[in-house]
Amino acid sequence: KQEVTQIPAALSVPEGENLVLNCSFTDSAIYNLQWFRQDPGKGLTSLLLIQSSQREQTSGRLNASLDKSSGRSTLYIAASQPGDSATYLCAVDAGGTSYGKLTFGQGTILTVHP
Amino acid sequence: DAGITQSPRHKVTETGTPVTLRCHQTENHRYMYWYRQDPGHGLRLIHYSYGVKDTDKGEVSDGYSVSRSKTEDFLLTLESATSSQTSVYFCAISEVPGRYGYTFGSGTRLTVV
Numbered sequence: 001k002q003e004v005t006q007i008p009a010a011l012s013v014p015e016g017e018n019l020v021l022n023c024s025f026t027d028s029a030i031y032n033l034q035w036f037r038q039d040p041g042k043g044l045t046s047l048l049l050i051q052s053s054q055r056e057q058t059s060g061r062l063n064a065s066l067d068k069s070s071g072r073s074t075l076y077i078a079a080s081q082p083g084d085s086a087t088y089l090c091a092v093d094a095g096g097t098s099y100g101k102l103t104f105g106q107g108t109i110l111t112v113h114p
Numbered sequence: 115d116a117g118i119t120q121s122p123r124h125k126v127t128e129t130g131t132p133v134t135l136r137c138h139q140t141e142n143h144r145y146m147y148w149y150r151q152d153p154g155h156g157l158r159l160i161h162y163s164y165g166v167k168d169t170d171k172g173e174v175s176d177g178y179s180v181s182r183s184k185t186e187d188f189l190l191t192l193e194s195a196t197s198s199q200t201s202v203y204f205c206a207i208s209e210v211p212g213r214y215g216y217t218f219g220s221g222t223r224l225t226v227v
Binding site: 031044049051 | 164204
């Protein structure tokens with residue numbers, strides 16, 4: 001059974017810092033990996049999707065990398081801002097008979113203080 | 115989120131009563147999902163649908179049933195609500211999972227007393 005772990009569980013940084021969030025998964029046979037953002041009391045917003053054949057994806061100040069063989073992904077946030085404060089979740093799609101069904105990590109709560 | 119709405123947003127119900135949550139989409143996406151989110155467990159898949167009348171179970175399907183009679187609506191029913199089903203329920207839609215990602219609804223907070 002696929003398990004997804006996110007480290008750290010919480011992170012507090014001053015504005016302007018570059019930071020890295022980590023996601024690891026136990027079964028490397030994945031179809032893709034996604035990063036989401038969740039604001040308090042809200043739904044999830046999709047940030048980046050990395051296919052299993054890709055090494056990284058970029059969107060603005062966000063960069064996500066994928067090392068399938070080692071079962072790891074990182075989300076890099078450059079020049080953090082208070083508006084980046086949220087919970088960040090990674091999720092893997094195993095594909096095959098599990099196609100489209102996501103297994104989520106428990107998230108990293110990020111606080112960026114002015 | 116635009117294109118997907120969940121109702122109700124909040125509900126308090128008594129143990130043993132039936133409850134139905136509704137997910138409505140205007141995107142004409144084929145795939146629809148129900149997840150629950152609990153502290154310490156993260157999001158877990160309850161049921162999903164890959165087309166009208168085509169549904170399947172997820173990781174935590176016991177005590178839940180679903181129906182999809184139209185592309186735009188995916189209903190989640192708790193046949194006899196229990197306190198362990200107190201949770202936040204999220205619906206998600208996808209046109210092509212794994213290619214275009216997912217859109218999540220804003221959630222339904224359900225409390226079973």
